[in-house]
Amino acid sequence: MTNQQDNQPKKQATNFAKYSGIAFQMLATIGLFSFVGYKIDEHRESSKFIFTAILGLVSVIISLYQVVRSLNKDNN
Secondary structure (H helix, E strand, O other), X not given: OHHHHHHHHHHHHHHHHHHHHHHHHHHHHHHHXXXXXXXXXXXXXXXXXXXXXXXXXXXXXXXXXXXXXHHHHHHO
16 A cells, blocks of 8 residues: 555656646747747738748647647557
């Protein structure tokens, strides 16, 4: 019984590290794509930030796909 209780805090710490890593990966993906879109709009000197919006939306979709794939891999 003590073996299971000893493993519980270690498992919680591992889960916390794994899920916070996923959050930082999402943040980096969205930030990078949005920054690239901003730079493209800046280079084109456009009044509307079309590429920033499009690449921002694409990055959110990619990030959500990565999260779902990671969660599915953990369940198997």
